[in-house]
Amino acid sequence: xxxxxxxxxxxxxxxxxxxxxxxxxxxxxxxxxxxxxxxxxxxxxxxxxxxxxxxxxxxxxxxxxxxxxxxxxxxxxxxxxxxxxxxxxxxxxxxxxxxxxxxxxxxxxxxxxxxxxxxxxxxxxxxxxxxxxxxxxxxxxxxxxxxxxxxxxxxxxxxxxxxxxxxxxxxxxxxxxxxxxxxxxxxxxxxxxxxxxxxxxxxxxxxxxxxxxxxxxxxxxxxxxxx
Amino acid sequence: xxxxxxxxxxxxxxxxxxxxxxxxxxxxxxxxxxxxxxxxxxxxxxxxxxxxxxxxxxxxxxxxxxxxxxxxxxxxxxxxxxxxxxxxxxxxxxxxxxxxxxxxxxxxxxxxxxxxxxxxxxxxxxxxxxxxxxxxxxxxxxxxxxxxxxxxxxxxxxxxxxxxxxxxxxxxxxxxxxxxxxxxxxxxxxxxxxxxxxxxxxxxxxxxxxxxxxxxxxxxxxxxxxxxxxxxxxxxxxxxxxxxxxxxxxxxxxxxxxxxxxxxxxxxxxxxxxxxxxxxxxxxxxxxxxxxxxxxxxxxxxxxxxxxxxxxxxxxxxxxxxxxxxxxxxxxxxxxxxxxxxxxxxxxxxxxxxxxxxxxxxxxxxxxxxxxxxxxxxxxxxxxxxxxxxxxxxxxxxxxxxxxxxxxxxxxxxxxxxxxxxxxxxxxxxxxxxxxxxxxxxxxxxxxxxxxxxxxxxxxxxxxxxxxxxxxxxxxxxxxxxxxxxxxxxxxxxxxxxxxxxxxxxxxxxxxxxxxxxxxxxxx
Numbered sequence: 001x002x003x004x005x006x007x008x009x010x011x012x013x014x015x016x017x018x019x020x021x022x023x024x025x026x027x028x029x030x031x032x033x034x035x036x037x038x039x040x041x042x043x044x045x046x047x048x049x050x051x052x053x054x055x056x057x058x059x060x061x062x063x064x065x066x067x068x069x070x071x072x073x074x075x076x077x078x079x080x081x082x083x084x085x086x087x088x089x090x091x092x093x094x095x096x097x098x099x100x101x102x103x104x105x106x107x108x109x110x111x112x113x114x115x116x117x118x119x120x121x122x123x124x125x126x127x128x129x130x131x132x133x134x135x136x137x138x139x140x141x142x143x144x145x146x147x148x149x150x151x152x153x154x155x156x157x158x159x160x161x162x163x164x165x166x167x168x169x170x171x172x173x174x175x176x177x178x179x180x181x182x183x184x185x186x187x188x189x190x191x192x193x194x195x196x197x198x199x200x201x202x203x204x205x206x207x208x209x210x211x212x213x214x215x216x217x218x219x220x221x222x223x224x225x226x227x
Numbered sequence: 228x229x230x231x232x233x234x235x236x237x238x239x240x241x242x243x244x245x246x247x248x249x250x251x252x253x254x255x256x257x258x259x260x261x262x263x264x265x266x267x268x269x270x271x272x273x274x275x276x277x278x279x280x281x282x283x284x285x286x287x288x289x290x291x292x293x294x295x296x297x298x299x300x301x302x303x304x305x306x307x308x309x310x311x312x313x314x315x316x317x318x319x320x321x322x323x324x325x326x327x328x329x330x331x332x333x334x335x336x337x338x339x340x341x342x343x344x345x346x347x348x349x350x351x352x353x354x355x356x357x358x359x360x361x362x363x364x365x366x367x368x369x370x371x372x373x374x375x376x377x378x379x380x381x382x383x384x385x386x387x388x389x390x391x392x393x394x395x396x397x398x399x400x401x402x403x404x405x406x407x408x409x410x411x412x413x414x415x416x417x418x419x420x421x422x423x424x425x426x427x428x429x430x431x432x433x434x435x436x437x438x439x440x441x442x443x444x445x446x447x448x449x450x451x452x453x454x455x456x457x458x459x460x461x462x463x464x465x466x467x468x469x470x471x472x473x474x475x476x477x478x479x480x481x482x483x484x485x486x487x488x489x490x491x492x493x494x495x496x497x498x499x500x501x502x503x504x505x506x507x508x509x510x511x512x513x514x515x516x517x518x519x520x521x522x523x524x525x526x527x528x529x530x531x532x533x534x535x536x537x538x539x540x541x542x543x544x545x546x547x548x549x550x551x552x553x554x555x556x557x558x559x560x561x562x563x564x565x566x567x568x569x570x571x572x573x574x575x576x577x578x579x580x581x582x583x584x585x586x587x588x589x590x591x592x593x594x595x596x597x598x599x600x601x602x603x604x605x606x607x608x609x610x611x612x613x614x615x616x617x618x619x620x621x622x623x624x625x626x627x628x629x630x631x632x633x634x635x636x637x638x639x640x641x642x643x644x645x646x647x648x649x650x651x652x653x654x655x656x657x658x659x660x661x662x663x664x665x666x667x668x669x670x671x672x673x674x675x676x677x678x679x680x681x682x683x684x685x686x687x688x689x690x691x692x693x694x695x696x697x698x699x700x701x702x703x704x705x706x707x708x709x710x711x712x713x714x715x716x717x718x719x720x721x722x723x724x725x726x727x728x729x730x731x732x733x734x735x736x737x738x739x740x741x742x743x744x745x746x747x748x749x750x751x
Binding site for chain 1: 528529530531532533534535536537539540543544545561564568588590591592593595596597599600616618619620624629630633
């Protein structure tokens with residue numbers, strides 16, 4: 001059981017109702033807001049641990065809500081979106097959204113995303129330097145990885161990509177975010193190199209590299225390390 | 228034949244003189260070169276019948292420079308052989324009576340040959356031009372055959388006229404139903420003055436000759452002229468005359484008139500006026516239908532989110548969680564919502580494709596990612612089938628819109644699952660050769676019979692065998708084809724007949740991916 005608090009910002013009453021029920025069953029505390037202004041106000045007055053934000057709000061568009069929230073808070077935000085808007089998803093993730101779920105969705109999917117988003121974002125100096133994702137272990141202190149207990153031989157770029165994904169385990173990371181951290185700001189559009197690194201990584205950490213189960217692709221958006 | 232339109236003015240006289248003197252000079256140079264060559268050879272061999280050799284510059288002059296230079300080359304050639312080769316040498320005198328006959332004979336033969344060569348060349352040029360004209364016309368008719376909207380037809384007309392006139396042209400569509408006002412039938416940038424002049428021309432187009440020349444303020448002159456036949460009106464054409472003025476522009480204008488008279492006749496023969504108005508009606512009907520579908524589908528989709536959400540919450544609620552009957556009811560709800568949602572999505576996609584076309588956001592893509600996403604997103608639908616993937620590990624990356632391609636493949640996979648028995652196998656394979664990457668979906672289902680295999684890709688087509696017992700919008704394959712074609716690919720289906728399964732394959736061009744020079748320093 002979880003005791004985190006969740007703020008649902010959605011103009012559809014029915015959606016708010018089932019989200020409240022679902023998260024309360026899981027032990028979360030739920031607040032609701034029916035438009036962007038109310039949402040931003042609630043987030044200020046009583047900061048939640050996680051925000052679920054519907055993009056189709058009547059009073060403001062999603063990106064400006066995220067920008068407003070991000071100007072003073074780094075609370076995890078999960079966006080509810082519709083299919084075939086990949087550019088928009090990428091933009092929202094770049095603005096600071098943590099993940100997205102495509103409507104219509106089963107509640108299990110949303111709860112899994114919420115749990116992943118609630119996990120601490122990065123390892124603190126006092127924390128455990130080992131990130132574990134399934135059978136994969138990455139030691140951020142020694143910059144070494146093991147898979148099923150066997151040591152992985154990783155190139156420097158491969159290690160960096162894997163480390164970024166592991167630190168966001170279960171959450172989507174856009175290609176631009178990875179590119180920026182691994183290759184620096186000047187190569188943001190050359191995502192081809194990233195594709196090659198990913199292909200090589202899959203040969204090392206996947207049982208069947210052509211049918212990945214750990215390093216997953218979010219088409220048109222980025223990658224996600226499965227948990 | 229090249230003809231110079233300049234008729235007057237001192238500069239143009241000088242120009243003309245230069246234009247006609249230059250070929251003559253060239254032909255004399257040819258004769259000179261021949262003579263030097265012959266003189267050199269003469270040092271080593273005693274040459275006889277040198278006069279004949281002078282036919283070479285004559286023929287060259289005739290084919291390249293025209294008949295006057297050829298005649299001059301013939302006379303010069305005769306003179307040169309008399310001067311350099313017939314005794315007494317270095318004198319135009321000729322002693323041998325046989326040479327006296329030979330020389331005029333040479334000049335005569337040379338002139339006749341030159342004349343024949345010029346004629347031959349002119350005819351070859353004519354034939355070549357006719358060939359290009361026929362090719363243009365063929366391309367034009369092919370484009371017309373493929374034209375669906377009035378806009379397509381206008382684009383075809385404009386391209387045809389541009390290639391016939393050989394200058395930049397812009398075609399304005401006159402507003403339907405006789406209204407005044409020009410609609411641009413393509414997205415080119417048009418100078419403001421030209422646009423205004425076009426509207427003026429449309430306003431007074433009842434006059435038979437309402438063309439005019441306008442300066443666009445950027446140094447270019449434009450001819451604005453209606454393209455109209457006896458009964459029909461095909462729009463107004465603006466032609467960029469370039470920076471010429473005066474007589475030169477008049478000459479181009481005359482040629483444009485001739486070309487357009489021809490072209491208008493062709494357009495009338497093709498009954499294009501009728502085609503254009505039909506296309507307009509068609510597109511209005513389609514726009515209305517698409518708008519309707521778009522708004523209805525949106526209304527349909529909104530409640531689906533709540534239905535699916537609420538159903539899955541109920542099945543997970545404490546106390547219900549352990550009840551397998553509730554879980555299976557939630558599964559049913561989920562499957563039905565998925566199905567309804569995908570039908571609604573098809574309607575939305577189809578409306579979008581026909582109203583806005585397919586907009587690509589292409590990037591380099593790992594082909595395996597497309598297949599895996601398409602399969603993973605359909606896990607529930609495919610749960611009853613044995614799905615086998617066959618993906619080689621070293622495939623070339625492809626440059627496509629990954630979202631659209633995944634949707635296209637997904638439609639094919641949906642169909643494979645829907646039109647086959649539970650428990651049967653579905654195989655999704657990827658192959659590559661030097662020019663393409665091929666994604667294929669093979670099922671052991673009902674196959675294709677009769678008109679199914681030919682009408683499969685049509686919008687709203689549903690085979691009669693399945694219309695009553697398998698749900699579907701009749702749009703899936705039409706959408707798949709639109710998405711694959713937009714990505715530069717081809718899609719085809721093959722079946723050995725009823726109950727013998729179907730193979731659908733998507734062939735995409737494989738192009739050279741950029742070289743990874745950023746990988747330097749990476750041992751991975």
